[in-house]
Amino acid sequence: MTSSLRTSLLGLWLLIVVICVALAFLLMSIFRLGVSAQIGHVQLQVENSASLTAQRFKAYEASFPQAPSSFATDEHRRELTLILxxxxxxxxxxxxxxxxxxxxxxxxxxxSYGGGGVPKK
Structure with a gap:
């Protein structure tokens, strides 16, 4: 009788271990899917913002009769910051x-910086 109880308890513990391993695998898979989706969304946002920024910069650059030799003047820096x-x-x-x-x-x-003060560059 004791060996059958021992066998039953061992079987129960093995079943619990198998279930825990399966749950861990499922949770990791779900986590990876969530992270992959977030990375894909962020990558798309960055690509779209970069494309739109380049488009606006080209329009800004085309507004000059002759392209400036440098955009390092205070006026150009303010305008570039406004575009951004x-x-x-x-x-x-x-x-x-x-x-x-x-x-x-x-x-x-x-x-869209949500913190206090100016974000670090």
Missing amino acids: QLVLADFKEVEGGFWSARDGFLAYAYP
Whole structure:
């Protein structure tokens, strides 16, 4: 009688272990699907915001009779920052900027920043 009780309890413990392993596998699979979906959504947002920013910059650049030799002036920096703020306002949690190889960092915007103060560049 004791060996049959021992066998039954061992079988029950083995069943519990198998169920726990199966649940762990299912939870990890669901977690990976959720993370993959979030990464895909964020990647699409970044691509769309970059495309729209490039489009607006080309329109801005075309507004000059002759392309400026540098966008590093205060006026151009303000205008570039405004372009970024207008474009990125539609994209939650996306920040961006303009950078030039010759002039370095030109403009930065993060209109949906939820923290206090100015976000670090």
